Amino acid sequence: TGRIRSTSRVSPNEISLLGQKYNLDGTTNVTQSIISKLPLRLHNQPAHPLGILRSKIESHFHDFSHLSSLNPVVTPAQNFDSLGFPADHPGRSVIDSYYVNEDYMLRTHTSAHEVETFAAGHSKWLLTADVYRRDEIDSSHYPVFHQMEGARVFKTDEAAIEQVKADNERLSRHLDQSNIVIEDIPHISATNPAQPTHDPAHSELIALNLKLSINSLLLKLFGGGSRDAPLQVRWIEAYFPFTSPSFEVEILYQGKWLEILGCGVVQQLTFDNAGIPDNIGWAFGLGLERIAMILFGIPDIRLFWSTDPRFLSQFSENEITTFKPYSKYPACFKDVSFWVPETGLHENDFCDLVRDIAGDLAEDVKMIDSFTHPKTNRKSVCYRINYRSMDRSLSNEEVNDIQEKVVERVKDKFGAEIR
Ligand code: FA5
Numbered sequence: 001t002g003r004i005r006s007t008s009r010v011s012p013n014e015i016s017l018l019g020q021k022y023n024l025d026g027t028t029n030v031t032q033s034i035i036s037k038l039p040l041r042l043h044n045q046p047a048h049p050l051g052i053l054r055s056k057i058e059s060h061f062h063d064f065s066h067l068s069s070l071n072p073v074v075t076p077a078q079n080f081d082s083l084g085f086p087a088d089h090p091g092r093s094v095i096d097s098y099y100v101n102e103d104y105m106l107r108t109h110t111s112a113h114e115v116e117t118f119a120a121g122h123s124k125w126l127l128t129a130d131v132y133r134r135d136e137i138d139s140s141h142y143p144v145f146h147q148m149e150g151a152r153v154f155k156t157d158e159a160a161i162e163q164v165k166a167d168n169e170r171l172s173r174h175l176d177q178s179n180i181v182i183e184d185i186p187h188i189s190a191t192n193p194a195q196p197t198h199d200p201a202h203s204e205l206i207a208l209n210l211k212l213s214i215n216s217l218l219l220k221l222f223g224g225g226s227r228d229a230p231l232q233v234r235w236i237e238a239y240f241p242f243t244s245p246s247f248e249v250e251i252l253y254q255g256k257w258l259e260i261l262g263c264g265v266v267q268q269l270t271f272d273n274a275g276i277p278d279n280i281g282w283a284f285g286l287g288l289e290r291i292a293m294i295l296f297g298i299p300d301i302r303l304f305w306s307t308d309p310r311f312l313s314q315f316s317e318n319e320i321t322t323f324k325p326y327s328k329y330p331a332c333f334k335d336v337s338f339w340v341p342e343t344g345l346h347e348n349d350f351c352d353l354v355r356d357i358a359g360d361l362a363e364d365v366k367m368i369d370s371f372t373h374p375k376t377n378r379k380s381v382c383y384r385i386n387y388r389s390m391d392r393s394l395s396n397e398e399v400n401d402i403q404e405k406v407v408e409r410v411k412d413k414f415g416a417e418i419r
């Protein structure tokens with residue numbers, strides 16, 4: 001199927017990731033450009049926007065355990081099964097996730113570490129990590145991004161429940177005094193139910209504790225606004241296999257609602273798998289890039305990976321400052337049209353191929369045309385690739401060279417016929 005195309009093979013059948021060797025097989029779809037990101041851990045750089053944001057969130061949840069640097073190579077059991085994902089969940093496919101081989105993959109979310117973190121005895125914790133998803137190419141999508149998982153567990157005895165109530169009152173008082181407008185939904189409902197093993201009243205208290213904790217974090221990050229322009233937060237019903245009830249949170253930014261995180265009341269299965277069945281609690285997972293792009297005014301997600309001093313020198317530890325864009329270098333558009341092979345060629349496969357060859361020089365990939373021949377039933381597509389460096393001017397020869405390689409690879413790896 002042409003899925004094995006890593007160039008960092010130690011030997012034809014082996015690959016080394018963070019010092020550990022793995023066998024390759026028919027499932028392997030990690031590319032060299034992805035592998036090169038594994039050691040970078042941007043969230044550990046204190047003067048990088050992602051590191052600054054991470055510290056800011058950690059200082060808000062100052063009495064939580066602050067964890068990071070866990071190995072991104074996990075088992076599908078950790079990433080999916082331990083959290084109750086169904087066997088046929090689309091996220092498991094090689095279309096959406098990066099596999100090292102049949103038995104190992106790159107985590108697609110920080111929730112992959114929930115069970116082990118609860119099992120280690122942490123009852124209030126934050127965990128920051130790089131996560132990997134096969135995706136399209138544009139200014140807000142990158143196949144590696146950073147998430148922060150946060151969770152809190154409570155015992156279910158009377159005294160513990162009283163503590164949740166007290167904590168809820170304390171958090172409510174703080175929020176009542178702030179310029180924040182919250183569009184709320186019921187904590188539990190017929191379509192977003194409490195779990196069968198939970199006392200619905202307990203589930204409501206935990207969901208409220210979650211909402212108050214998140215709302216106060218957002219207030220800390222985005223400020224209270226003014227009386228005329230308060231921070232606007234919206235809670236939406238969501239679905240995750242590993243929480244119920246589940247929510248997504250959006251904030252209003254420049255006239256648009258922007259998804260910040262997913263969260264909910266942790267499924268009993270997670271606690272059972274962690275060996276702490278007699279607990280109830282909440283968890284959230286937020287995307288650091290999304291928030292950092294707003295807070296620092298960073299216009300393109302590729303900039304987080306820049307080592308250009310004109311980018312990095314603009315930031316310092318513990319300070320949220322507005323990014324001043326330096327002049328953009330010219331863009332160069334190249335089109336490629338081909339007949340899609342009978343075995344198919346997913347857009348994610350094409351984007352990965354482009355990234356593997358062009359790296360961060362590919363700013364945007366768009367399908368600009370697609371049609372099916374009425375007689376032969378063959379499908380033809382045309383992709384437009386926008387090449388642009390963030391650090392320098394690209395020469396015509398260089399771009400032509402890259403484009404030629406892309407065309408060759410589409411032919412060789414996928415057997416596509418160029419038009
Ligand atoms: C999750 O990943 C869940 N694990 C979150 C969760 C944790 C739910 C704990 C319940 C309990 P989701 O795929 O929606 O959910 O991603 C969570 C957040 O990551 C999003 O809200 C967004 O902020 C960020 N995110 C998702 N995809 C991308 C992307 N391609 N680029 C940048 N940020 C992204």
Ligand code: MG
Pocket residue numbers: 248259262
């Ligand atoms: Mg989502």
